[in-house]
Amino acid sequence: MVFSWFHLAILLFLALGAGFALGPMAISKLLSPKARGGDIGMAYECGVPPLGNARARFGINYYVYALIFLAFDVDVLYLFPVAAHYHASVGWEPFVKLLIFIVFLSLSIVYFWAKGVFTWPRRIQF
Amino acid sequence: MAAQDPVLIKPDLTPEEREAGGVFIEPPVVRIKAVENVLDICRAMSLWPVTFGLACCAIEMMSASMSRFDISRFGAEVFRPSPRQSDLMLVSGTVTRKLAPAVIRLYEQMPAPRFVLALGNCAIAGGPFKFKDQYGIVEGVDKLIPVDVYVPGCPPRPEALLEGLFTLQEKLTGRRWWPEPKQGGSLNSPEQGQ
Amino acid sequence: MSAALFDGIDVDYLAKSDYAKTGLHWTVFLPAGELLAAVTALYKAEYTLEDITAIDAKEGYLVTYRFENMAAPERTALRVLVPHDAAELPSIASVFQGAEWHERETFDFYGIVFPGNPNPVPLVLPHDMTEHPLQKAEGARVSLVDMIPPGEMVRSSPRFTLYAPPPAEGGETASV
Numbered sequence: 197m198v199f200s201w202f203h204l205a206i207l208l209f210l211a212l213g214a215g216f217a218l219g220p221m222a223i224s225k226l227l228s229p230k231a232r233g234g235d236i237g238m239a240y241e242c243g244v245p246p247l248g249n250a251r252a253r254f255g256i257n258y259y260v261y262a263l264i265f266l267a268f269d270v271d272v273l274y275l276f277p278v279a280a281h282y283h284a285s286v287g288w289e290p291f292v293k294l295l296i297f298i299v300f301l302s303l304s305i306v307y308f309w310a311k312g313v314f315t316w317p318r319r320i321q322f
Numbered sequence: 323m324a325a326q327d328p329v330l331i332k333p334d335l336t337p338e339e340r341e342a343g344g345v346f347i348e349p350p351v352v353r354i355k356a357v358e359n360v361l362d363i364c365r366a367m368s369l370w371p372v373t374f375g376l377a378c379c380a381i382e383m384m385s386a387s388m389s390r391f392d393i394s395r396f397g398a399e400v401f402r403p404s405p406r407q408s409d410l411m412l413v414s415g416t417v418t419r420k421l422a423p424a425v426i427r428l429y430e431q432m433p434a435p436r437f438v439l440a441l442g443n444c445a446i447a448g449g450p451f452k453f454k455d456q457y458g459i460v461e462g463v464d465k466l467i468p469v470d471v472y473v474p475g476c477p478p479r480p481e482a483l484l485e486g487l488f489t490l491q492e493k494l495t496g497r498r499w500w501p502e503p504k505q506g507g508s509l510n511s512p513e514q515g516q
Numbered sequence: 517m518s519a520a521l522f523d524g525i526d527v528d529y530l531a532k533s534d535y536a537k538t539g540l541h542w543t544v545f546l547p548a549g550e551l552l553a554a555v556t557a558l559y560k561a562e563y564t565l566e567d568i569t570a571i572d573a574k575e576g577y578l579v580t581y582r583f584e585n586m587a588a589p590e591r592t593a594l595r596v597l598v599p600h601d602a603a604e605l606p607s608i609a610s611v612f613q614g615a616e617w618h619e620r621e622t623f624d625f626y627g628i629v630f631p632g633n634p635n636p637v638p639l640v641l642p643h644d645m646t647e648h649p650l651q652k653a654e655g656a657r658v659s660l661v662d663m664i665p666p667g668e669m670v671r672s673s674p675r676f677t678l679y680a681p682p683p684a685e686g687g688e689t690a691s692v
Contacts, residue, residue, distance in 0.1 A: 226352045227361065234345035234430030240404055243424030420642045457649040458641070 260313050271301050347434045359495075365409065365435065366491040366499075368397040372408035372432070374425075376415025379442035379477040383414045386480035393480075396487055396500070405432040410490070412483075413469075416444035416451055417460045429467040437494075439486050440469045443476045450476065519670045521557055525550050528676040531667035533593075540582075542592040543667055545676060548605055551581075551596055555608045558583050563592065565608075568618035570626045572652040574659045575678070577603050577628055595664070598628065607632035625650040 239246045278294060308314065350358075375383055386393045387401060394400075402408040405428045417425055429438065440463050443449035448461030460466060470493060473486035481503070492498045519530055522544060529545040546554055566582040581594040598605060607630040609616040619630040620639035627648040630636070637643065666679045 227350050227357065229350050229434040230348040231430070231432065231434035231436065232346055232348055235427045236345075236430050236433075238427070238431065240406055240431055243421075243428045419645070420638075420640065422642075457645070457647070 257313070257316070260308075264308060264313065267304070268301070345430055362494050366397075366494040369410040369437070369487070369490065370400045370402050370408045371398050371410045371412045372405045372428070373401045373403055374411055374413055374428070376413070376417060376421070377442075377444065379414035379445070382475075382477045382480055382483060383412055383441060386483045391480035391484065393484060393487065396484065396491075398487060405429070408432060409436050411436065411438045411467075412441055413438060413445040413463045414441035414477075416449060417463050417466065418458055419460055420458075422460050422466055425463065426466050437470045437490055438463070438467055439471045439473060439483075439490060440464065441473050441475075441483060441486070442478060443474060446472050446474060521561055522554060522671075525554050525557065526673065527554075527671060528673045529669070529678070530671040531669045533667040534665070535591075538665065538667075539591060540593050541590045543595065543664070544592065545595045545597070545678070548596055548598065551594070552606055552608060552611070554594055555581070555611050558592070558594075559611050561585065562587065565612040565614055565618070566591070568615060568622055570622050570628055570650075571660070571663065572626065572650065572657060573663065574657045576600055577626055578660060578664075579605055579622065579628060581608070597660075603628040605630055607634075609633055624648065627651065 239250070241247065274297075282290065282294075371383075373383075375381075385391060387399070398410065405411070409432065411429060411432065413425070429436070440446050444451060444459070445463045448456075448459055451459050452461050463469060471486045471490045473482050475482050478486075488498055488500055519542075522530055525546070527544055527546055527550065529543075531543050533540040533543045535541055544554070563583040563585045566584050568579065568581050570580065571578045576597045576599045579596045579598060581596075582591065583594070584591045596605060603626065605628060607615065607619055609619065609630075609632065616633055616635055617639055619633050620636065622628050623630065623636065624638050624641045625648055638645070641649075660678060
């Protein structure tokens with residue numbers, strides 16, 4: 197396989213992304229003073245030592261929102277190549293295929309709507 | 323004082339005391355004067371206060387954050403509720419003995435570089451509540467934590483708080499950045515005065 | 517409210533107070549044993565607790581419970597005298613939950629203990645403080661007669677001698 201400028205560009209892009217995240221951390225570690233000692237490591241709770249455990253029980257509705265988000269996120273991922281290629285497609289077939297895909301997605305939206313996920317005060321019944 | 327000069331709560335902290343959990347600030351690993359000057363200016367222009375209103379001076383602090391006096395012109399708009407996200411502690415109000423451990427803990431939970439502005443007479447030296455045999459207050463927050471700027475008043479006007487902020491910026495960067503206020507002016511006739 | 521509210525209770529002294537001068541409509545002196553009964557009667561008559569404070573006087577600590585009825589409107593003070601060396605009163609937090617904080621504050625400043633208080637920790641003073649700031653020195657205490665006006669007496673028990681004129685010998689001090 198030939199190593200071309202295109203591959204180099206991808207590698208540089210990855211390096212830039214990593215540098216964007218790690219660079220400020222490195223700069224901060226080198227250039228800033230550090231506070232030490234005392235209660236700096238204590239979990240913040242308005243100036244008093246923390247009361248109770250942080251592992252509290254969360255409502256199930258947060259989990260459902262995260263689940264829906266993940267599902268549609270993956271769907272959007274599948275739609276990216278479609279969007280890239282769609283202008284070059286010919287005929288009604290691609291449109292119908294895409295429509296079927298999206299109809300099934302929207303069926304799941306209808307299902308969650310009926311379950312009451314989108315109205316927060318209503319308890320989600322499963 | 324530049325922000326990176328080690329501010330030691332106990333200046334003669336021995337290594338054993340540091341091991342034992344004494345509070346101190348470690349200076350940075352790499353020290354380049356020009357970079358530090360630039361960083362000091364950046365820090366001075368964006369000091370984020372922690373909302374530490376304790377008493378009446380808190381009202382003046384809130385007033386300074388509102389539209390008429392507008393502390394956000396000078397960078398200190400974002401009052402953080404958590405000390406972990408701030409670098410300036412505006413101690414505005416009387417520190418009672420019951421709250422003293424919380425004040426110290428919150429100061430220790432602020433990351434470096436951190437600054438303290440004592441707003442009002444109570445935070446400076448106990449204020450009107452200092453009398454013989456008083457049982458309830460700490461006479462001045464500098465008995466608990468090191469203070470950088472003192473703003474006297476009972477309560478100081480919001481303009482005084484802003485001047486205190488400018489003094490802190492001058493302490494950080496070495497110069498005052500904002501115009502001096504005109505002396506002797508009058509609200510009703512701005513063309514008089516001076 | 518009428519004085520009938522305290523009918524079943526063995527009060528020491530029940531009087532109408534001058535509202536314009538004292539801010540109270542009724543003032544009632546009680547022995548410590550009748551406190552809970554009186555407080556329950558006031559609770560049933562829809563009074564709300566305003567505060568619980570104490571006065572360090574010559575005769576002892578006078579713990580004052582102020583109640584008010586917003587509908588009437590009426591303010592009543594229940595006063596209980598406890599001796600300096602045995603400063604203890606039953607807690608009324610079982611009837612008025614808000615009394616818990618007032619009793620904690622009274623303990624902070626005077627050292628009066630309220631057994632039965634669900635949370636007897638200092639309210640406004642630091643936990644490591646042992647002295648009680650508002651206790652007065654012996655010479656600085658004033659008699660209750662000078663501080664609390666007698667008002668218009670409705671009912672009094674013979675053992676209550678606070679407002680009685682001193683005997684001719686001038687030997688005994690007033691006691692409740």
